Amino acid sequence: MRETSERIPLFSLPIPSSLPPSLSQPPVWTARFSQEPADQSVVRGQRVILSCVVFNYSGIVQWTKDGLALGIGEDLRAWPRYRVLRVQELGQYNLEILSADLSDDSLYECQAPDAALRSRRAKLTVLIPPDDPVIDGGPEVLLNAGESYNLSCVSRGAKPPSMIEWLKDGLPVDGAASATVLSDRKRVTTRSYLPVQPVDTDTGRNYSCVATNLAIPMGKITTVTLNVHHQPTVTLSIEPRSVLEGERVTFTCQAHANPPIMGYRWAKGGVVLQGARESVFTTKADHSFFTEPVSCLVFNAVGKTNVSILVDVHFGPILLVEPQPKTVDVDSDVSLNCKWAGNPPLTLTWFKKGSNMVLSNSNQLYLKSVSQADAGQYVCKAIVPRIGVGETEVTLTVNGPPIISSDPVQYAVRGERGEVKCFIASTPPPDKIVWAWKENVWEKEKGTLLERYTVEQSKSAAEGGGVLSTLTINNVMESDFLSTYNCTAWNSFGPGTMIISLEETGVCPRENVHPAVFNLFRIFLLGRRGVTLGKPDIKVETINKETHSLEEDSGSVSTASRMVKAMYSVSSRGMCVLVPDTVYTACSRRKNLRFTQQPLPALHHLTLNKLNAFPCYRSFFNTFKFHFLFSRHTLLLSFPLLFCFYLLLCFFSFIFFFRCLTV
Numbered sequence: 001m002r003e004t005s006e007r008i009p010l011f012s013l014p015i016p017s018s019l020p021p022s023l024s025q026p027p028v029w030t031a032r033f034s035q036e037p038a039d040q041s042v043v044r045g046q047r048v049i050l051s052c053v054v055f056n057y058s059g060i061v062q063w064t065k066d067g068l069a070l071g072i073g074e075d076l077r078a079w080p081r082y083r084v085l086r087v088q089e090l091g092q093y094n095l096e097i098l099s100a101d102l103s104d105d106s107l108y109e110c111q112a113p114d115a116a117l118r119s120r121r122a123k124l125t126v127l128i129p130p131d132d133p134v135i136d137g138g139p140e141v142l143l144n145a146g147e148s149y150n151l152s153c154v155s156r157g158a159k160p161p162s163m164i165e166w167l168k169d170g171l172p173v174d175g176a177a178s179a180t181v182l183s184d185r186k187r188v189t190t191r192s193y194l195p196v197q198p199v200d201t202d203t204g205r206n207y208s209c210v211a212t213n214l215a216i217p218m219g220k221i222t223t224v225t226l227n228v229h230h231q232p233t234v235t236l237s238i239e240p241r242s243v244l245e246g247e248r249v250t251f252t253c254q255a256h257a258n259p260p261i262m263g264y265r266w267a268k269g270g271v272v273l274q275g276a277r278e279s280v281f282t283t284k285a286d287h288s289f290f291t292e293p294v295s296c297l298v299f300n301a302v303g304k305t306n307v308s309i310l311v312d313v314h315f316g317p318i319l320l321v322e323p324q325p326k327t328v329d330v331d332s333d334v335s336l337n338c339k340w341a342g343n344p345p346l347t348l349t350w351f352k353k354g355s356n357m358v359l360s361n362s363n364q365l366y367l368k369s370v371s372q373a374d375a376g377q378y379v380c381k382a383i384v385p386r387i388g389v390g391e392t393e394v395t396l397t398v399n400g401p402p403i404i405s406s407d408p409v410q411y412a413v414r415g416e417r418g419e420v421k422c423f424i425a426s427t428p429p430p431d432k433i434v435w436a437w438k439e440n441v442w443e444k445e446k447g448t449l450l451e452r453y454t455v456e457q458s459k460s461a462a463e464g465g466g467v468l469s470t471l472t473i474n475n476v477m478e479s480d481f482l483s484t485y486n487c488t489a490w491n492s493f494g495p496g497t498m499i500i501s502l503e504e505t506g507v508c509p510r511e512n513v514h515p516a517v518f519n520l521f522r523i524f525l526l527g528r529r530g531v532t533l534g535k536p537d538i539k540v541e542t543i544n545k546e547t548h549s550l551e552e553d554s555g556s557v558s559t560a561s562r563m564v565k566a567m568y569s570v571s572s573r574g575m576c577v578l579v580p581d582t583v584y585t586a587c588s589r590r591k592n593l594r595f596t597q598q599p600l601p602a603l604h605h606l607t608l609n610k611l612n613a614f615p616c617y618r619s620f621f622n623t624f625k626f627h628f629l630f631s632r633h634t635l636l637l638s639f640p641l642l643f644c645f646y647l648l649l650c651f652f653s654f655i656f657f658f659r660c661l662t663v
Helices: 515-527 559-567 616-662
Strands: 032-035 040-043 048-050 053-055 062-065 068-072 082-087 092-097 107-112 122-127 140-144 149-158 163-168 171-173 176-181 188-196 206-213 216-239 242-244 248-258 263-268 280-284 294-299 304-309 312-321 326-329 334-337 339-343 347-352 364-367 376-384 388-399 409-412 418-425 432-437 440-443 453-460 466-473 484-491 494-504 574-579 582-589 592-599
Touching: 040 048, 048 122, 053 092, 092 107, 140 149, 149 163, 149 206, 149 216, 163 188, 188 206, 216 294, 216 304, 248 263, 248 294, 248 304, 312 376, 326 334, 334 388, 339 376, 339 388, 409 418, 418 432, 418 484, 418 494, 432 466, 440 453, 466 484
Parallel strands: 040 122, 140 216, 242 312, 312 388, 326 388, 409 494
Antiparallel strands: 032 053, 048 092, 062 068, 062 107, 082 092, 107 122, 149 188, 163 171, 163 206, 176 188, 206 216, 216 248, 248 280, 263 294, 294 304, 312 339, 334 364, 347 376, 376 388, 418 466, 432 440, 432 484, 453 466, 484 494, 574 582, 582 592
16 A cells, blocks of 8 residues: 655745845755664564655665665565555655564665665564463373472463463462574473472362463463372261260261272271271270270272271270289388279279278389388279279288297196197298297207197198197196297298297186075076177077087087177186176185176177187086076976075175175
8 A cells, every 4th residue: 555645845935036146056955864764573464664764865765674685666576565665755665564474574774776875774573472372281180199290381482482470270370481492593482380289179270371472462371170189088086075885986987089989998906897898887885995096998099098096985994914923032122013094094002901001103012121011912903083993912922030920928727738829920931940948849850849748830821821830738737837938930031939928727616606606696697598688789598508618619509609608608616707898707716706807809709719718618608507407497396485585595695796896
């Protein structure tokens, strides 16, 4: 399309009639460029015009491209997209380029050869937008969670090089770019990398690549969506959170995965629970659930996830470490250990059996420089609040010299068989036991004894396995009461000794007891037959079976009967009477009546061993039975005549008896 313009007169001022000689000649104007081509940029495919105006020139004008003449005239046949727009009156020779191409990117010059004029060189820059960017792997990029990956976006053929920007769900993120110049040395391919660390929640997330340059300021964009494969994500819950042992509990395994879940597997303490294949598992909880976790394993094509949980089971004490018996030497240090488990947290105490003193509150009981008194049973006790109590015992044995624990004063009846007993508790057991009294010395497998003396040894299970050595004296004499008896035992730690005295117990002769007193108590006991005594829990019984000794009847008579027989026993030479709360023994020796008072033990503590302190009971009871029966028949035959006599006799006898009590 040609450009036209109106002719404008160069001068419109009036010319004066007379001029100076220097001005009377017309001026001479030289050719020059009034407008030269300038540097321009054009987007490929667009039209561009390079300007050239030559003042006061009427010759040939031509254009050169990179120094090469394009031709003369308006139509440049060798360059079909090129044309010279000439307006001769104005001296205008503009170069028009249609549909600019990369080949048009050159230096252009306007020349007026006849005037030897050349314009400045003008740079025509052809801008080329980049091709649509491409993200490798799109439109959906498959990734594995946790595996690093570089998203790659390429923008090809741009001039100038394109700028690449990354967007993550519409928000810009930084990437790293590199550029490669193409073979035409003008276009450039740009590649950008964006490192990503995908997680399972990135599935469905969009990443965009935007390529821009001067040719396309708004840029071109491409987007991909992430598909992140990951192993199952698992949440394990329990209901109820806290249970008592034996109650039911439900485990729920909530999981999601990409690709989908393929199955479930349950285990307890590492042992697979057969048959549990669903997302919910219900069972009855015991104490093992407190220490052995329940686990849920969920798997898919990518991998598997295992999650475990412990159950807050409340249970009573369970012994985990049982204390072991220990044997140590005297003055040694020793530690005893036990371990309990319980929930809620338990309280642990150590104490010696038979004592309430707490020795330790930890799993270990430490005893320093133990003595033989420290030997015995120790209790390790655990208390779980509001749940239960547990305890276990352990034996501590202390090696040391023998310990003799007999009574220092023992009793015998003159003329009868007597025993002196020596109980020896010893760890290790005694190697040697020696008895010494008067001029006699007895040692096992050594020495000899007189005819009246024998020594027997036995192990006493009732006393914890000690040794009981018994010196038996046949036909006890008065001289036997004048000597002390030395019981000595040895083991590897040394000796132990005890001096024992033998004292005579009273023999109560009946003939020295006033007949009135004897008959009084005979009638008194007859009248009180079956009557409750001062203590309501003690009742008198009449025993018709003749017994020779309390020991002979112990197997056939009940404990209560034996106690009653012991409390009501009379011999032909003496008499003992039971008074509530007190035992009075009325004995006559050498025509002098005396009463001895001894406390009465409680009924459930009164045994044959304790009644041995009253030896006159045995024969008293046997004789009493005969008189009891005789007097009974006499009363039945002559009751009217004897009634008044007995009343008087009772009156005077009681006066006499209670006077004796006050002496």
